[in-house]
Amino acid sequence: MKDLSVTSFLTCLLGASVLCLGANASLAQGTPPADHPAVTVKGKTYTPRSILARNMGTEADRVTAFPPHRIIGDIYYVGTNTLSSFLIATPQGHILIDSTYERSVPAIEQSVGKLGFKFSDIKILLGNHAHGDHQEGDALVKQMTGAQVMAMAEDVPLLQAMKPGGKEHPIDRVLHDGDAVTLGGATLIAHLTPGHTPGCTTWTATAQDGGKTYNVMFGCSLRPPAVLTPALVEQFNRAFKTVRALPCDVQLGDHGAQYNMQEKYAKMKEGGPNPFIDPATCTLEADVEEAMFNAILAEQQQAGRP
Numbered sequence: 444m445k446d447l448s449v450t451s452f453l454t455c456l457l458g459a460s461v462l463c464l465g466a467n468a469s470l471a472q473g474t475p476p477a478d479h480p481a482v483t484v485k486g487k488t489y490t491p492r493s494i495l496a497r498n499m500g501t502e503a504d505r506v507t508a509f510p511p512h513r514i515i516g517d518i519y520y521v522g523t524n525t526l527s528s529f530l531i532a533t534p535q536g537h538i539l540i541d542s543t544y545e546r547s548v549p550a551i552e553q554s555v556g557k558l559g560f561k562f563s564d565i566k567i568l569l570g571n572h573a574h575g576d577h578q579e580g581d582a583l584v585k586q587m588t589g590a591q592v593m594a595m596a597e598d599v600p601l602l603q604a605m606k607p608g609g610k611e612h613p614i615d616r617v618l619h620d621g622d623a624v625t626l627g628g629a630t631l632i633a634h635l636t637p638g639h640t641p642g643c644t645t646w647t648a649t650a651q652d653g654g655k656t657y658n659v660m661f662g663c664s665l666r667p668p669a670v671l672t673p674a675l676v677e678q679f680n681r682a683f684k685t686v687r688a689l690p691c692d693v694q695l696g697d698h699g700a701q702y703n704m705q706e707k708y709a710k711m712k713e714g715g716p717n718p719f720i721d722p723a724t725c726t727l728e729a730d731v732e733e734a735m736f737n738a739i740l741a742e743q744q745q746a747g748r749p
């Protein structure tokens with residue numbers, strides 16, 4: 444009995460260290476991890492690498508402004524071809540969600556101007572999650588606008604470690620799950636949807652269109668890493684549950700590809716009903732990422748079996 448449990452304990456340890464060694468070795472050599480598993484959701488097949496490619500595009504996509512446009516109400520898209528940045532315009536100044544890479548900030552500034560707003564009128568800067576492609580430009584935007592930078596408590600350590608060109612990451616207000624951010628009649632609620640980062644934040648707001656009120660959800664990334672620890676499993680399970688329970692008519696995301704931004708924008712230009720109002724696709728990104736999460740977990744469990 445004792446021997447058996449020692450053996451299985453050793454097998455577990457060995458299994459875990461082999462997994463860890465494998466991951467570390469491939470990272471150290473700069474080679475990407477093997478591109479599996481593959482999942483199919485609504486007839487479309489995704490792999491970890493295809494999701495990353497879809498999200499990031501080319502370097503040019505990351506720094507080139509996508510045509511800025513009104514999404515709904517006072518909510519505008521001011522990001523690049525692949526990195527989202529949203530402007531919520533109010534009579535008392537504006538809220539910006541995501542500064543993206545520091546090198547992409549000029550594209551955002553240009554887009555805000557093209558819509559007829561002043562970049563210097565940005566009073567509050569919020570973030571989606573503490574990765575460079577979404578929040579590296581925070582210090583620069585703060586420098587340019589004097590905006591108050593607000594961040595979810597659980598992401599603060601990662602943000603503080605983000606110092607482009609040696610600049611300290613500004614944080615003026617620390618937020619907690621359920622906190623409200625208000626400015627000029629606009630209210631945004633912060634929802635903790637952890638996993639991708641510990642403080643990954645899904646924002647919700649309401650917006651008017653044609654005399655009706657709609658629920659807008661600015662989704663945080665739900666993309667799982669190659670290796671899932673028990674703590675991460677718990678976090679992602681919380682995030683999937685939270686996201687699925689949020690009221691939603693308009694789903695947005697930290698990368699345009701998460702909500703088919705380019706297709707919806709093309710449709711909007713044709714006229715007709717607002718294509719961004721699309722409750723049926725509100726959980727599509729969660730469906731894709733949860734399928735991937737479950738497939739990674741299943742692979743891991745299989746690998747761990749003696």
Ligand SMILES: [Zn+2]
Pocket residue numbers: 572574639664
């Ligand atoms: Zn990320």
